[in-house]
Amino acid sequence: MHRPMIALVAALFTALPVAAEETPLPTVSHFMLENGLELVVIPDRRAPVVTHMVWYRTGAADDPAGQSGVAHFLEHLMFKGTAKYPAGTLESKVNELGGETNAFTNADVTVYFQTVPPDALAEMMDIEADRMRNLVLAPEVIDSERAVVLDERRQRVDSQPRTILSEAVNATLYQNHPYRIPVIGWEHEIETLSREDALAFYDRFYAPNNALVIVAGDVDAEAVKAMAETTYGKVERGPDLPPRHRPEEPAATTSRTVTLEDARVSLPNFARSWLVPSYRQAENGEAEALDVLSAILSDGPQSRLYQALVVKTGMAAQVGAAYGGSALDDGTFTLYGVPRPGNTLDDLEKAVATEVDELIANGISEAELERVKTRFIRSTIFAQDDQSAMAQTYGTWLTTERSVEDVALWPDRIRAVTPEQVKAVAVKYLRPAVAVTGYLLPPAAETKP
Amino acid sequence: MHRPMIALVAALFTALPVAAEETPLPTVSHFMLENGLELVVIPDRRAPVVTHMVWYRTGAADDPAGQSGVAHFLEHLMFKGTAKYPAGTLESKVNELGGETNAFTNADVTVYFQTVPPDALAEMMDIEADRMRNLVLAPEVIDSERAVVLDERRQRVDSQPRTILSEAVNATLYQNHPYRIPVIGWEHEIETLSREDALAFYDRFYAPNNALVIVAGDVDAEAVKAMAETTYGKVERGPDLPPRHRPEEPAATTSRTVTLEDARVSLPNFARSWLVPSYRQAENGEAEALDVLSAILSDGPQSRLYQALVVKTGMAAQVGAAYGGSALDDGTFTLYGVPRPGNTLDDLEKAVATEVDELIANGISEAELERVKTRFIRSTIFAQDDQSAMAQTYGTWLTTERSVEDVALWPDRIRAVTPEQVKAVAVKYLRPAVAVTGYLLPPAAETKP
Numbered sequence: 006m007h008r009p010m011i012a013l014v015a016a017l018f019t020a021l022p023v024a025a026e027e028t029p030l031p032t033v034s035h036f037m038l039e040n041g042l043e044l045v046v047i048p049d050r051r052a053p054v055v056t057h058m059v060w061y062r063t064g065a066a067d068d069p070a071g072q073s074g075v076a077h078f079l080e081h082l083m084f085k086g087t088a089k090y091p092a093g094t095l096e097s098k099v100n101e102l103g104g105e106t107n108a109f110t111n112a113d114v115t116v117y118f119q120t121v122p123p124d125a126l127a128e129m130m131d132i133e134a135d136r137m138r139n140l141v142l143a144p145e146v147i148d149s150e151r152a153v154v155l156d157e158r159r160q161r162v163d164s165q166p167r168t169i170l171s172e173a174v175n176a177t178l179y180q181n182h183p184y185r186i187p188v189i190g191w192e193h194e195i196e197t198l199s200r201e202d203a204l205a206f207y208d209r210f211y212a213p214n215n216a217l218v219i220v221a222g223d224v225d226a227e228a229v230k231a232m233a234e235t236t237y238g239k240v241e242r243g244p245d246l247p248p249r250h251r252p253e254e255p256a257a258t259t260s261r262t263v264t265l266e267d268a269r270v271s272l273p274n275f276a277r278s279w280l281v282p283s284y285r286q287a288e289n290g291e292a293e294a295l296d297v298l299s300a301i302l303s304d305g306p307q308s309r310l311y312q313a314l315v316v317k318t319g320m321a322a323q324v325g326a327a328y329g330g331s332a333l334d335d336g337t338f339t340l341y342g343v344p345r346p347g348n349t350l351d352d353l354e355k356a357v358a359t360e361v362d363e364l365i366a367n368g369i370s371e372a373e374l375e376r377v378k379t380r381f382i383r384s385t386i387f388a389q390d391d392q393s394a395m396a397q398t399y400g401t402w403l404t405t406e407r408s409v410e411d412v413a414l415w416p417d418r419i420r421a422v423t424p425e426q427v428k429a430v431a432v433k434y435l436r437p438a439v440a441v442t443g444y445l446l447p448p449a450a451e452t453k454p
Numbered sequence: 455m456h457r458p459m460i461a462l463v464a465a466l467f468t469a470l471p472v473a474a475e476e477t478p479l480p481t482v483s484h485f486m487l488e489n490g491l492e493l494v495v496i497p498d499r500r501a502p503v504v505t506h507m508v509w510y511r512t513g514a515a516d517d518p519a520g521q522s523g524v525a526h527f528l529e530h531l532m533f534k535g536t537a538k539y540p541a542g543t544l545e546s547k548v549n550e551l552g553g554e555t556n557a558f559t560n561a562d563v564t565v566y567f568q569t570v571p572p573d574a575l576a577e578m579m580d581i582e583a584d585r586m587r588n589l590v591l592a593p594e595v596i597d598s599e600r601a602v603v604l605d606e607r608r609q610r611v612d613s614q615p616r617t618i619l620s621e622a623v624n625a626t627l628y629q630n631h632p633y634r635i636p637v638i639g640w641e642h643e644i645e646t647l648s649r650e651d652a653l654a655f656y657d658r659f660y661a662p663n664n665a666l667v668i669v670a671g672d673v674d675a676e677a678v679k680a681m682a683e684t685t686y687g688k689v690e691r692g693p694d695l696p697p698r699h700r701p702e703e704p705a706a707t708t709s710r711t712v713t714l715e716d717a718r719v720s721l722p723n724f725a726r727s728w729l730v731p732s733y734r735q736a737e738n739g740e741a742e743a744l745d746v747l748s749a750i751l752s753d754g755p756q757s758r759l760y761q762a763l764v765v766k767t768g769m770a771a772q773v774g775a776a777y778g779g780s781a782l783d784d785g786t787f788t789l790y791g792v793p794r795p796g797n798t799l800d801d802l803e804k805a806v807a808t809e810v811d812e813l814i815a816n817g818i819s820e821a822e823l824e825r826v827k828t829r830f831i832r833s834t835i836f837a838q839d840d841q842s843a844m845a846q847t848y849g850t851w852l853t854t855e856r857s858v859e860d861v862a863l864w865p866d867r868i869r870a871v872t873p874e875q876v877k878a879v880a881v882k883y884l885r886p887a888v889a890v891t892g893y894l895l896p897p898a899a900e901t902k903p
Contacts, residue, residue: 071701172706180625252520255640259622
């Protein structure tokens with residue numbers, strides 16, 4: 006039942022924040038229990054369904070050195086049951102109710118969630134509160150679950166050239182920060198993970214004062230708070246954790262390439278990335294400007310890269326830009342492309358660079374900026390239609406040192422972005438001299454270099 | 455007085471081991487004091503001089519995450535004195551005697567040494583034994599010494615394009631192991647190093663049971679042992695340290711490039727590296743075969759790369775190969791070249807690759823192998839002429855889990871290398887699909903890619 010969805014949060018992020026003007030924001034309630042557990046309740050009364058999520062402020066970037074994958078391994082082991090709720094209880098209860106339960110780990114957080122009818126919420130809270138401290142790990146489950154994770158790695162990474170390349174690009178792009186290490190872990194380190202490693206991680210990070218509970222749905226906030234107090238509220242506070250300061254990146258000094266030739270690749274492609282500030286780190290609206298920059302380059306059929314390289318020259322089968330700004334630490338900005346047969350990867354890469362140069366040389370128009378802002382605001386309205394996505398948005402923002410108010414203010418901050426700011430972040434961050442470019446190639450195809 | 459010599463050990467290594475047949479090995483004495491301190495005495499009676507070295511089995515690869523540079527910073531601070539021997543005492547004593555004192559840090563070890571007349575040995579031992587546990591760090595020396603280290607970094611790294619590139623290549627070549635982090639530390643982390651960080655490192659790693667003392671010179675082994683017992687022998691044993699297991703590298707899956715364009719570069723050049731086993735890790739004579747491979751490619755005027763690319767085509771101003779096999783963990787094999795003006799970097803790189811392909815396709819001749827072995831054995835004889843280099847060799851081998859006997863057996867192991875072994879390591883390790891190539895270029899010169 007439980008399929009970890011690594012990096013789901015990052016993928017969902019840009020589409021989700023809610024608009025302040027066009028649709029009134031839901032009145033989000035925000036509580037802190039006495040034991041330090043943070044609780045957010047998002048009303049959503051359209052259907053008798055509730056999303057319940059527990060966010061632990063710990064992820065793969067907190068794996069101890071040499072134990073990569075332990076955060077994710079523990080996520081698997083969290084389904085092995087407690088004395089009160091033996092393994093399988095959660096899944097069968099949720100199944101009976103026609104709901105869903107799942108979990109995911111990314112570099113910054115580990116998250117468990119269920120979507121169930123509102124009258125099952127108290128029980129879900131009791132189950133999650135129970136496994137927050139009372140997990141029972143029989144030694145015999147360790148080897149079998151480790152084998153499951155290793156198999157997951159083989160399926161998701163080793164059999165996917167795209168993912169193999171992506172691991173190597175991350176390990177090149179980040180020279181010092183643990184984001185360079187795969188969330189699922191290096192195979193040789195997963196193989197050594199022990200019960201003691203998992204329990205040490207659990208004991209350090211799984212406690213009410215390191216958790217955020219989000220409930221979205223057809224519920225009353227005060228009633229949810231009361232339920233939380235009789236479940237999570239009974240869990241003893243853990244030791245205070247130090248601030249989440251991971252090793253930081255040095256200033257980049259070189260351009261780098263990472264190339265994988267693989268017989269399973271049919272279409273060559275490239276992705277050129279830079280480290281840029283995340284929303285948490287950014288100052289002076291740079292994160293919003295990077296979001297707008299990526300949209301101007303590639304959001305929708307009117308975007309610059311699409312118009313120039315798919316519509317006009319037709320040299321690209323795919324082309325785009327993406328800002329990943331939802332991480333606790335450094336974010337990324339990426340330009341990517343797949344040439345249409347008959348066009349070389351090198352030519353497409355140069356054409357994409359030319360579009361960026363053009364934007365830097367001549368800036369963007371107010372009309373173009375307005376179009377992009379309208380699309381952003383509209384997407385936030387659509388996003389409110391998806392209850393669990395709403396819950397994800399609040400979870401992501403609140404676990405990266407941003408607030409409920411920041412969610413509400415985001416559309417205004419996008420509205421405030423100026424053409425000068427967009428140009429400025431392009432100049433400042435998209436410097437060829439420090440780019441890291443991944444190339445995925447069929448064997449003996451055009452090679453880089 | 456004290457100039458840290460980072461990576462000196464690695465550079466000296468290949469030239470130094472001693473031959474078993476041609477010159478009788480010195481009768482090396484090897485003791486273990488009761489507190490766990492290891493002592494090696496190498497007789498060398500040619501001159502009234504003694505080399506005294508203390509090797510701590512800790513280096514930059516043991517820096518805690520986020521505190522890069524602390525091993526090296528502590529090396530600086532070790533000259534700040536003790537209650538018994540205030541700052542400057544060691545330097546002025548050695549100066550009076552006309553000797554030398556210095557220290558260096560590399561990824562695996564931190565080493566302090568003096569060259570003095572034999573009758574000063576006991577005092578040197580007393581000074582080193584004293585600062586092994588009794589270092590006094592006045593808070594006011596921390597800021598000033600940190601500034602010295604930052605200045606050293608600016609001189610050695612930031613003002614040297616070659617070193618800037620080399621840092622980025624290491625951070626790319628090593629994806630998981632701490633060898634990716636510079637020994638001197640990242641600038642932004644050096645800036646944060648505190649007195650507490652340095653003392654925590656000192657308290658953890660500086661103890662007799664984590665130290666090796668090497669004395670080479672005109673001394674009697676039993677007398678040296680007696681001196682060691684009355685100096686080092688009085689230092690209390692520290693807690694047992696766990697085995698030195700650093701995070702290991704995943705299997706490489708991609709080829710990578712790292713490019714620095716810099717106005718200070720006049721001649722473009724490239725260096726293509728692979729991770730290979732070090733002597734400690736290697737099985738089945740692979741380390742010796744890698745040493746022989748590098749010599750066949752580039753040791754002396756008869757070597758393949760020199761003959762083909764300097765003598766015949768004249769396309770290279772410099773070209774070579776190097777095996778770095780003296781590390782505790784992964785070693786490196788590197789091919790490098792500087793084109794002669796009028797030749798492109800790309801052409802030279804391809805020509806070097808062609809020479810490797812040719813070696814792989816057709817192997818090497820017995821005559822070629824004999825020539826290289828003779829050069830190796832001869833170099834070990836010359837190396838015995840240098841007392842401090844001899845001491846360095848034993849120190850390097852004994853701190854990388856090799857023995858005094860291994861030093862003696864090395865020439866025989868080189869003699870045993872077969873043409874098949876040389877070809878086999880070239881095939882196994884010098885794979886273009888996993889190479890990491892650094893390019894140092896003048897601005898707007900031929901760019902890669």
